[in-house]
Amino acid sequence: MDLSNLKLRSDVVSLGLYFSIMRLFGRYNSITKFTSIFSLSLALITGVFAMPAFGDDEEEDSTEAAQEVETKKPIRGQVQQATYRMVAQSFYPPMLHPIRVGIHRQVPWARFAVWTPGAVVVDGRPVCALKPQTVYNITPSGITELATGRSFPLARDRRTYITSPDFRVWTNNGWWRGCLEIVVVNGKLNVINLLDLEDYLLGCVPAEMPPSWHLEALKAQAVAARSYAWAHMGPSKSKWYKSTGYDLVPNVSDQMYKGLACEQPSTFRAVRETRGIVLKNSGIVKAGFYRATIGGSNKTSDENLNIKKHVVSNQKLETITGVSDILGVTVKQWHPNGFATAIQIMGRNGSKDVNGLVLSKMLGLTTAGILDVSEAGESWVFTCRGKGNGARGLSQHGANLLAKRGWRFDQILLQYYQDSSGKLQLDYLDRYRAESYAMPGN
Numbered sequence: 001m002d003l004s005n006l007k008l009r010s011d012v013v014s015l016g017l018y019f020s021i022m023r024l025f026g027r028y029n030s031i032t033k034f035t036s037i038f039s040l041s042l043a044l045i046t047g048v049f050a051m052p053a054f055g056d057d058e059e060e061d062s063t064e065a066a067q068e069v070e071t072k073k074p075i076r077g078q079v080q081q082a083t084y085r086m087v088a089q090s091f092y093p094p095m096l097h098p099i100r101v102g103i104h105r106q107v108p109w110a111r112f113a114v115w116t117p118g119a120v121v122v123d124g125r126p127v128c129a130l131k132p133q134t135v136y137n138i139t140p141s142g143i144t145e146l147a148t149g150r151s152f153p154l155a156r157d158r159r160t161y162i163t164s165p166d167f168r169v170w171t172n173n174g175w176w177r178g179c180l181e182i183v184v185v186n187g188k189l190n191v192i193n194l195l196d197l198e199d200y201l202l203g204c205v206p207a208e209m210p211p212s213w214h215l216e217a218l219k220a221q222a223v224a225a226r227s228y229a230w231a232h233m234g235p236s237k238s239k240w241y242k243s244t245g246y247d248l249v250p251n252v253s254d255q256m257y258k259g260l261a262c263e264q265p266s267t268f269r270a271v272r273e274t275r276g277i278v279l280k281n282s283g284i285v286k287a288g289f290y291r292a293t294i295g296g297s298n299k300t301s302d303e304n305l306n307i308k309k310h311v312v313s314n315q316k317l318e319t320i321t322g323v324s325d326i327l328g329v330t331v332k333q334w335h336p337n338g339f340a341t342a343i344q345i346m347g348r349n350g351s352k353d354v355n356g357l358v359l360s361k362m363l364g365l366t367t368a369g370i371l372d373v374s375e376a377g378e379s380w381v382f383t384c385r386g387k388g389n390g391a392r393g394l395s396q397h398g399a400n401l402l403a404k405r406g407w408r409f410d411q412i413l414l415q416y417y418q419d420s421s422g423k424l425q426l427d428y429l430d431r432y433r434a435e436s437y438a439m440p441g442n
Helices: 010-025 032-046 062-067 077-087 197-208 215-230 265-273 314-321 356-362 396-404 409-416
Strands: 098-107 110-114 118-122 125-130 136-139 142-145 151-153 160-163 168-171 174-177 179-185 188-196 277-281 307-313 326-334 340-347 350-355 370-376 379-385 426-428
Touching: 098 179, 098 197, 110 160, 110 188, 136 188, 168 179, 174 188, 174 197, 188 197, 197 215, 197 265, 215 265, 215 277, 215 396, 215 409, 307 314, 314 326, 314 356, 314 379, 326 370, 340 356, 340 370, 350 356, 356 370, 396 409
Parallel strands: none
Antiparallel strands: 098 188, 110 136, 110 168, 118 125, 118 160, 136 142, 142 151, 160 179, 168 174, 179 188, 277 426, 307 379, 326 340, 340 350, 370 379
């Protein structure tokens, strides 16, 4: 079943005008005073006068009930409160870049709850109200309130949303930001967490890297995770979307994601301080692959830090530079990102300045950035970055070690992700603007 052509956004668009009106009226202190205006807006734009509670409808065909709900009894108490709270804002979480995470995948049933009074939404319409912190059971054909046994039918060919005003929802034994999207595929449920990319990262970064680690390492992790997610979002990039309706799964098949319970102040700060920043190559966001260590269990090894050492004989260096009887190789100027931009070759009868990037290419080093030069008898040892932008990508332990040594997150990312010229390309996703971050040296 190809879900890529299903109508995913029309309900969001149709609600835009309606909830703009609701937000305008919501500025008043007394919502009761404008009940008649609310009802009129509901009638004109959504055609729904009130949300029924479980068991409020008379018997009718389940498909018709799911598609066109006609309220038979007035709503009171909890249900009325939920109605008024939901009309004050959109049913969907604020999202610049929506991401869908498959929390339950191909299950016959699932359980869910909302933190505050919420609603079940079908085709942009609230079809029934939900009590706060009450467990419901959902199947492809309907929803049941477990405490009372009351049920509400659902149509299988419609996407169903579980939402509440504070956008906290519970399923699969965990609380999540955003809302839940229910998709029926081959007679089974996919329960999807729909939320903004930045909110997703709040539950992803601490699941992938210990929040107690250095802030600069956490920021590097946030950029890598954001880049990975973006590079796998949507029908053309996700390996899951066309057949399942979601972009990512919350485990190592993509990235670990543990929701609200996992969030910590340090990782919250790391995500917010790198908001919208991704890795790019030729203007295209590239997946920020990463792993715990690279090159075995030795967390301080050169390979784990993405460092390579090349031994160059005096004779070869003299031939390349044209300086005879070399006595010293000195870095005269460092780039803010840590590599040598100017190197002085000192000989017995004179010296010569060479460009660091040019020299590294002439020597055939792994990458263009020379990090250190040291003498070793009749040779010189050039330390440079390894090829860190392949499938292995960032070493998380290496990133933390470099952060402890005083490296900034952009320097850490440069150590593991570079283009062919040895440079790092960081940029903002569409719709983001620079806030506090500026690339040093640019």
